[in-house]
Structure formats: C-alpha cells, structure tokens
Amino acid sequence: MEYFGGIEAGGTKFVCMVANGPQDILAETRFPTTTPQETIGRAIEFFRQHQRLKAMGVACFGPVDLNPASPTYGFITTTPKPGWPNTDVAGMLRAALDVPVAFDTDVNGAALAEYTWGAAQGCDPALYLTIGTGIGGGCLINGLPMHGLVHPEMGHIRLAHDWQADPYGGFCPYHGDCFEGLAAGPAMKLRWGQPAETLPADHPGWELEAHYIALALSDLVCTLSPKRIVLGGGVFEHPGLIERVRVRVQELLNGYVQSPVILKHIDEYIVRPGLGNRAGVLGAIALALNLKF
C-alpha cells in the first residue's frame, strides 16, 4: 500500500501525517515550530521512519511563493516570523526525501480537505476561513485551490469600521483596522484588555466580533459566491458565536442574495470544519493526492 505525506506547517506548530485520507492514517505527529533547520529537520526525520512515500503535500503559513515558474517557488517569503523569511520549505523536503512535493497555503489546503472529505463536500466554490492569532482564507474554485498574482490574503480586506461604536484602531502593522486588525485574537485582547477566552458570554465583545466576522463573510459571499463557508479557528469554540455570525450575515445581505441556503438554511451554509483540527494536515495530504504523476 502506498502512502502520502502531509505537513501542516504553522507558525506555532508543525503537524506531520502519513495517510491516504481521514479514514486511513498510518502515523501522525506534532511539534513546535522553532528554527527552519530544526523544525523541517524533525519533519524529515519523522517521514524517514515510514515506508517510501508516493508524494508529499505542504499546507504552509505564509506569505508563500506559489508560482511554479518562480525561482523562489515553494518558499516562505516575507513572514515576520524570525528566521523564516526566504525559507525553501518545499526544496528542503524534496532534497531530503526525494519525493514530489505539492505546496500551497495552509488555508487553501484546509479548503481542499474540507471539499474532499469534510464539511464542504460537493461544494465548488468552497471557502475556508480561519480566525485565530491571524485571519486567513482559502478557496477551492473550478476544481482547484485559488491562486493568482500571489495568493488570497482575505484577512486584510478593509471592513466598514464605526469608530464611534468601536474606537479601537486595529493592530495590523500594514492596514490598522483591516479584518485581521479588528477581529483576530490579538485585537480582542488589546481592545478589551483580556484574552478572548476569558471574556464572559454576555460581554459586548462577542457581538462586535460576530459583526466583524459577518461583515467580512457578506463581502466574501458577494465576491466569491461560495456554495459553503467553513469557519475554522479557536474563536469559534465560544458558544453561540457562529450562531450570531449567521444571523448577522443574513441581516447584512438583507435578502439581496436570493438563495434558499442563505435565506432559510444558513446553519447549513456557514459551518464548522468537518475534519476538526485535522483540516490543515489533511489538506496537505489532499494536495499530495492531487499531484499529477
């Protein structure tokens, strides 16, 4: 039996897996992200313990270079994470393991995995959005992950920001009050003076968070017209948040997008990942499976 290797390369941790899909996982490990040499070295060591792999996929934090014609294809490019700018992630793995390596963003991987096995099966376009320390979005569209000039940076769209209702200016060093600047974990902590997970259930911060997420989703609905939206990230562990987001998306679209799933079945339209916290690493496996041999 042939197996595929997958790495969810995150800024905080790496998750490595040998599998053919969620129902056929041979091995899995996770370890903290330290230096590129050490972290990618541990991944290589893990995969060497297993039988020869048919191919590997990497679903990577970014920004990354996804242009196959570029000399820095497969690199992490300009990340603020110390030690990691200009790291040839795909090249190091290919050289050490001698297998084809598919490479994409973490969120494109997660979108592909949720489309292939998870909560967005049969839904093209499928949008995956994650909200945590940062905010990122990936999309499966016309059968493939969405790339382009670079890759989507959905966390950096500008939202309508009512400065009177919310005087907090956002923490994004590039844009201040973009989506990430207003709604990622650090924004909640800086605005309210305490981490999101310690805010009580009736704290107004949750309504505001739902509002910002819904504003972004209504823009993404108008731009991408996804058939399903999968929301990943720790913030949705908060009871009631996704429900508030759904109601607010309906309010913001205000009946304009005439689709029964938005007007009547929004709980089937805006959903949590079907693959839980394995969406990322299974995305890497899916990227490897999608390679043409």
Next chain:
Amino acid sequence: MEYFGGIEAGGTKFVCMVANGPQDILAETRFPTTTPQETIGRAIEFFRQHQRLKAMGVACFGPVDLNPASPTYGFITTTPKPGWPNTDVAGMLRAALDVPVAFDTDVNGAALAEYTWGAAQGCDPALYLTIGTGIGGGCLINGLPMHGLVHPEMGHIRLAHDWQADPYGGFCPYHGDCFEGLAAGPAMKLRWGQPAETLPADHPGWELEAHYIALALSDLVCTLSPKRIVLGGGVFEHPGLIERVRVRVQELLNGYVQSPVILKHIDEYIVRPGLGNRAGVLGAIALALNLKF
C-alpha cells in the same frame, strides 16, 4: 465558414453580433431594451438574417440563474427592471433559433473576452469590474468564469465609509452605503447634485470616487489575487481617474502584497478594456466558443 452568435443583454440596450472573434465580425447591431418579447424578438430577427449559427452566447444583466440543474437556468430572476423578472432569455433564444445557448453574467462574459482577446490575455485569474449606473464584477479563474451559489455581486461589498468626510448614505435599496451605493453613477449625481460627467476636473468628487474604487479593488486583490484588473464603464472616461485609482490602491495595500506589478508596474496591472465597448458582446461570443460540443 461557421459563425457564432453573441448577445450582450443590458438593461439599457442589447448588442447582437455574429462573429468568430474580434478580428472576424460578420455583423453587429444594437437597439434599446424595451419589453422582453420585443427586445428578444428583435435579437432573434437579427440572427435569422444570418447563416445558421454553430452556437450562441448571452452575456446578460442580472441577477440571473446560472445553475444548469435549476428549472430556471438561463432566466433573469429578480431584477427591478419592469417586465423582466423571471424571463427565460436562454430558453426563448434556444426555442426560436434551435442552437446551443451559453449563458452567463455580462461581467463574466467581459472577463472571459478580455482574457481571450483583450487586456487580460494570459492572466488567470482575470478580474473585470464595470462602474456605471450600477457596479458589477466578473472573474475568469482556473480557466472558467466564476460562478457559485449564485454569481458574484461585487458591487455589493461594504466599504469602509467615513461618514464625517462623506455624509452621503448611499442609494442601494438593500445595503445603503455598499460599493454600488456609494460609487455608481447615481451616487455621484445624488451626492453632488449634478451628473458625474458635469463635475469639473478639480472637483473633490473625483478624489472620493477614486478612493472608493480603490478601496473595493484592494479588497478584491486580497480576496481573489487577480493577475490583472480590467476596469470598464463610463466613469473612466474622466481624465485622470484611473491614475488616481492606481495610486490609491498602492497606498491602501501599503506594501503588503509583495508583487512587482503592484509595487512598481501598477499601470500594467489596473487597466482599461482592450476590447473597448465590445468587451460585453465579444464576451458573449467567447461564451459560445467555450461551449463543449
């Protein structure tokens, strides 16, 4: 020689063409949009004068139903235009002319035409945005026009709106101050009390218009990562507007999207249509050419 038929079905006028592309146009006509019966009837009459067509394409104003599995596929659905809601545009043509009919939004057609023959050749994803009486966007991505749950409605994304700088609340009946509500032709007229084309070159309305268009474009760059953006619509006849938009997009992205075409060659990135005012009807021809036989 076999030819294809194309209709740019607009809310104001219909443009009909028999062609194989921009270099091989056999016939072309345009007439005002009146009732569906009369307008589609005139189109049918025009195409009947010409030799038998291999296929037809319709690039249509909307909202439209693009789901081939739907009983109302090929219909204009909920348009506010009197007489036109629930009109089976594709079906009427197919019945009268007995040819395969490809059907898409006007802006997806234009995106496809600009990608095939115009200013976005070789650029996938290619974004086409038009700003006139309304605002609409289409996109060619992974080789195909972008559809989804319905179709993109890029004119209805919410922009950051500084109410102190611009107290005008927007004219969109659904969303008030969405992109279309703030920046389409009627918004300029209502805000300043005179039509856009009569505003002097140094009127502050032009800087504000550039700002709103650039806000939308920077969001679309972060969401779709297009390789080129083609801007259609009468408003860009105004000298200097597209140049202001380019500068403002760079300011808003603020160096975050690390691509030479954004940082250094934005005049090659944000461009006017290569096909001029024929992008729409040639889009219809391109849709017909793309049909699988």
